Amino acid sequence: MQLSGVGVSPGRVAGPRVVVAADLPKPASEPVPSDLAAEAGKIGQAAAAVATALSDRARSVSGDARSVLETTAAMASDPALTASAEKLVLGRSLPAPRAVWEAAGEFMTALQAAGGYLAERARDVADVRDRIVAALLGVAPPGVPELTSPSVLVARDLAPADTAGLDPDLVLALVTEEGGPTSHTAILARALGIPAVVACAGVLGLDSPGLAVDGSAGTVAPADGTVRAPARTARPEWDGVGRLADGHRVKLLANVGSAADASAAAAAGAEGIGLFRTEFCYLSAASEPTEAEQRAAYAAVLSPFAGKPVVVRTLDAGSDKPLAFLPMGEEPNPALGVRGLRVAFDRPELLDRQLSAIAAAAAETGVELSVMAPMVATAAEAAWFADRARAAGIARVGVMIEIPAAALCAASIFEVVDFVSLGTNDLAQYVFAADRQLGAVAALNDPHQPALLRLVGMVAEAAAGKPVGVCGEAAADPSLAPVLVGLGVTSLSTNAVALAGVGAVLREVDLETCRVRSRRDLRGRARAAGLAG
Incomplete structure (x- = not known):
């Protein structure tokens, strides 16, 4: 019986099956400690x-x-x-x-x-x-068992620390029941060159000595346990400069959400920050953090990138992302309700205080600051945000393109902002009506989908020379990076672990090759999906 999931790291292999232990059971609440x-x-x-x-x-x-x-x-x-x-x-x-x-x-x-x-x-x-x-x-933690021979690892899901420690010579492939194409497992598997399939429902129930895995097609089938695997290529090397073979520059930036993320990104050679998620400063707060508290928190994240470009996204919250000090009430469909920039329309002082703290942290750390707003739907909303950001002393202002309406009206939005950044994770959710956290529809969130790529191309065409970035995990896929550049994207921002793989692939192609790949990718995949124009 062949099972289907989402192929997130290419390669065809077969070998003995090893199941990763599940999480620890919940510890007992008794006996009551004496001291x-x-x-x-x-x-x-x-x-x-x-x-x-x-x-x-x-x-x-x-x-x-x-x-x-x-x-x-x-x-x-x-x-x-x-x-x-x-x-x-x-x-x-x-x-x-x-x-x-x-x-x-x-x-x-x-x-x-x-x-x-x-x-x-x-x-x-x-x-x-x-x-x-x-x-x-005093027990061993769950996780990947010690491997003595090449094997296919099967798990409900894998923690990043487990995946990061894998030996590619012993791990033939990874298969998980959960996860999606933007998970850490997917990104790390690609970085390690290990074929991988995620969101493969039922794989833990397969009773066979081995598995055959196709990380390109996203299929998993029972096998006899015999090892069949081609020789692996060497891990990619990258010199820390994003450019194509012909010298065309494509900035390779990092997505960060904490000071630890920023340090890891700097160590990985990121040229700057393409997406700083500021929600970490608010998550556990019972009341709104003061400007001084926000400034200190932001400065800790920005400090490793002094003198380099950073893009800070303002608070992305709402009824689907509740904060203790920001009661939103219940909504029939929170993902389509008051979230992102929409929260600020009724609470502009919340945004103004955050913009002031961001500007102060940037001045303190010496970064080249840009700010952008999440969940912008119209040019009027973009203009409203741009006016407030510039009033706070921030010169370079942009918006996220993650709602299809914004992509369709990109030309009008570019008239009032300096740049845009495509959040392909949310954009895919809204384009395909598919929750990115739900494994059953994970295939629709594949960033290679032609409808999503067509929107990326439309936004880039509307830019008229202004910068267009991608900060969703589509940017972490080395096979997709040349396609995005061919569509007109000028910067890619991803998790630190994906930078080297993306940088190495871009160094092997020139701009014309990228354009050819983007046209070919759209035409071929569009016909297969019945979307050819």
Whole structure:
């Protein structure tokens, strides 16, 4: 029986099947600790031990794996998680393992409610949670078992730290039941050159000694366990400058959402920040952070990029991404309701304070600042935002193109802003009416879909010389990068781990080749989908 999922890293292989252990079960809430202070003290020690172990692993590797492990280590040492768990021990008399579990659950709930990129980071928190709980219980954490021979790994999902530590000589392929084309598993698999299929429903139920995996077609089938795999090519190398073979410049920037992300991006050679998600500053806040608090938080993220370009996105919140201090009420369809810039229409002072803090942080760190607004639908909305940003002393202003209406009216939007950035993750959701978090419709969120590419081309054509970036995870796919450049995109912004692969591929092609590929890709895929014009 052949199963279908979403192919996210190309290659055809077969080999013995190894199942990755599931997450730890929820720890018991009893017995009540006899010494609550001592029990609470165990949490910081366990978290420190986990962070040290991850940091030690990071020092033993390089490139993409190192940056991911360093980011996970920073998450394990986050004092907010430790403090929240300690309060649960002292306030509710919970054992330390259960307190860590529940504290992490609160963070995961907030991230999942935030949606998009932040929702995908909930898996990272679960990984850190399991590692700290395992340390407290004195058991081995769940994750990838030690491999002694080449195998196909099968899992419900994989944490970035697990994927980053994989040996491509022993891991023939990755197959997960969950995840999507923009997940960390997909990005890291491509970076490591490991064939991978995600959102493959039912794969954990296959009872066979081996699996045959086609990472291009997205198929998985039972096999006898015999290893069949072509020789792998060397990992890509990139010198930190985004350009084509003919010298045509394409800036390669980073998507970041925290100071740890920014440090990893700088270490990976990013030429700047193409998308700074500012929601992290608000997620756990019971009240709106002051301008001084925001300024300090933003400066910590911007400081590694002094003298370089950074694009800061203003708060992307709403009833689908609730914040404690920003009650929005219930809506029948939150994804189509008051979110993103729409929140600011009734609360302009919230936006004004954030713009002031962003401008102050940029002046403090010496970055080349640009700001952009999320969820803009019309040129009038773009003009409203641009006026407020320029009044705050910010010279370069843009908007996100993630609503189809904005793509269709791009020419009018370019009349009032200096640049745009295509958020292909949300744009795909709205174009195909397909939730990017739902595995059953993951194939519709494939950034190679011709309808999505046609919108990208329309926006680039309307730019008339102004910059057009892509900051969705479409930019992380090396096979798609030349197509996007051929359509007229001038910069690509992605997670740090994808930069080298994208940079290496672009260095091998010239601009005319990119244009030919974009035309061929649109024509061929459009005919197959019945969309040829």
